[in-house]
Amino acid sequence: MSAPAARALDAGDPLRGFRARFAQPTRPDGEPKVYLCGHSLGLMPLAARALITQELDDWARLAVDGHEHAHRPWIPYHDNLTAGLAALTGAAAGEVVAMNSLTVNLHLMLASFYRAKGARRRILIEAGAFSSDRHAVTSHLAWAGVDPAEALIELAPAAGADTVPESAIEAHLEQHGAQIALVLWPAVQYRTGQAFDLARIARAAHRHGCVAGFDLAHSIGNLPMSLHAADADFAVWCSYKYLNAGPGAIGGCFVHQRHTESLQRTAHTGAIPGARLAGWWGHEERSRFLMEPQFNAAPGVAAWQLSNPSVLSAAPLIASLGIFQEAGIERLRAKSIALTGFLAEQLQRLAPHAQVITPGLPAQRGCQLSVRIAGGPARGRDVLAGLAERGIVVDWRAPDIIRVAPVPLYNGYEDAWQFARTLGELLQR
Numbered sequence: 001m002s003a004p005a006a007r008a009l010d011a012g013d014p015l016r017g018f019r020a021r022f023a024q025p026t027r028p029d030g031e032p033k034v035y036l037c038g039h040s041l042g043l044m045p046l047a048a049r050a051l052i053t054q055e056l057d058d059w060a061r062l063a064v065d066g067h068e069h070a071h072r073p074w075i076p077y078h079d080n081l082t083a084g085l086a087a088l089t090g091a092a093a094g095e096v097v098a099m100n101s102l103t104v105n106l107h108l109m110l111a112s113f114y115r116a117k118g119a120r121r122r123i124l125i126e127a128g129a130f131s132s133d134r135h136a137v138t139s140h141l142a143w144a145g146v147d148p149a150e151a152l153i154e155l156a157p158a159a160g161a162d163t164v165p166e167s168a169i170e171a172h173l174e175q176h177g178a179q180i181a182l183v184l185w186p187a188v189q190y191r192t193g194q195a196f197d198l199a200r201i202a203r204a205a206h207r208h209g210c211v212a213g214f215d216l217a218h219s220i221g222n223l224p225m226s227l228h229a230a231d232a233d234f235a236v237w238c239s240y241k242y243l244n245a246g247p248g249a250i251g252g253c254f255v256h257q258r259h260t261e262s263l264q265r266t267a268h269t270g271a272i273p274g275a276r277l278a279g280w281w282g283h284e285e286r287s288r289f290l291m292e293p294q295f296n297a298a299p300g301v302a303a304w305q306l307s308n309p310s311v312l313s314a315a316p317l318i319a320s321l322g323i324f325q326e327a328g329i330e331r332l333r334a335k336s337i338a339l340t341g342f343l344a345e346q347l348q349r350l351a352p353h354a355q356v357i358t359p360g361l362p363a364q365r366g367c368q369l370s371v372r373i374a375g376g377p378a379r380g381r382d383v384l385a386g387l388a389e390r391g392i393v394v395d396w397r398a399p400d401i402i403r404v405a406p407v408p409l410y411n412g413y414e415d416a417w418q419f420a421r422t423l424g425e426l427l428q429r
């Protein structure tokens with residue numbers, strides 16, 4: 001493969017025009033970097049600036065009246081995001097809401113969905129889970145008066161393997177399901193890039209009486225999802241990775257409608273089996289400002305909102321979701337499968353110095369590949385520094401993994417080719 005051949009592939013890409021809709025970070029000489037780090041922080045949609053400016057202008061011009069009279073009124077601001085989030089997660093509109101940030105939402109979901117009852121008090125997560133998820137779960141167990149050392153189960157890959165097949169989760173539940181109250185699993189694992197069959201995990205969890213919750217940090221905007229059809233109980237996500245909504249942007253939450261449909265609107269029984277922690281923004285909009293002591297829940301997952309949302313952290317997400325709607329998540333996925341497949345092929349030649357640990361089957365991964373660098377952490381760090389010096393942005397996960405994500409909205413074959421070629425050069429030093 002040569003640069004012109006990779007460029008020819010880009011020329012044939014029907015989605016290539018979307019790259020120009022994003023700000024490209026630059027090297028000191030002004031040339032664009034090769035940005036392959038959308039799994040950590042997505043690029044800025046150019047349209048975000050105008051949307052934020054609009055809110056600042058409305059704030060300056062209208063002050064408090066902006067709540068009702070801004071170009072996009074602030075009181076129902078989260079409604080601007082619902083359709084786009086529902087499309088990306090495969091949910092009904094009443095099942096998704098933009099609010100808070102991922103870890104906060106995870107705590108709110110654990111408050112509603114985790115209850116220790118008799119022998120059923122354990123939570124199943126993956127070994128090597130993202131630290132914040134593990135902290136949320138262990139602290140939640142402790143808060144509920146349950147010893148995390150006894151109640152947290154971390155399912156590890158088999159000896160010598162990097163990934164966990166769904167069959168291992170099923171087998172674990174088969175044996176220990178009666179002690180497990182809740183399964184929390186990533187839709188795409190942050191370190192390995194492995195994508196999971198959520199319907200299969202939810203089915204296994206439900207078969208054994210467990211709640212099935214999912215962390216979508218690395219899957220939303222990366223893969224199409226069908227949370228409703230998968231029968232997930234809840235899911236949480238952030239919007240600064242593949243959703244390109246900017247650092248610390250507003251997160252989101254899914255609660256399956258079977259948990260909300262039959263609820264009494266005035267009770268704090270939010271879901272099975274727990275309670276819903278409430279605030280005024282979860283109160284039905286119609287009567288929220290009457291400030292009455294009685295809570296009347298908004299329909300669906302909107303009832304889990306606590307506070308009025310940060311408009312400035314939500315505005316860029318409107319820009320990004322608009323781009324997703326134009327491009328279409330299915331078309332993006334088709335390009336992503338081809339592009340990540342192309343990158344995997346280029347990287348194969350670098351074995352055994354570099355080894356992709358992400359599964360090879362497209363159904364078992366999104367756009368990210370995780371590349372193990374042989375020779376120990378110092379060598380890996382050296383390689384990473386070499387990539388950075390050459391304007392190639394990827395990232396590092398200890399002890400020996402480079403994560404690289406060709407994002408179909410703004411990356412192309414030449415980016416993937418340049419990364420693989422440069423990595424090859426660096427590994428030969």
Ligand SMILES: Cc1ncc(COP(=O)(O)O)c(C=O)c1O
Pocket residue numbers: 101102103104130132133186190215217218238251
């Ligand atoms: C898998 C996963 N879970 C949780 C988080 C924490 O997100 P937040 O800081 O938005 O709570 C991240 C952040 O990168 C993540 O990748």
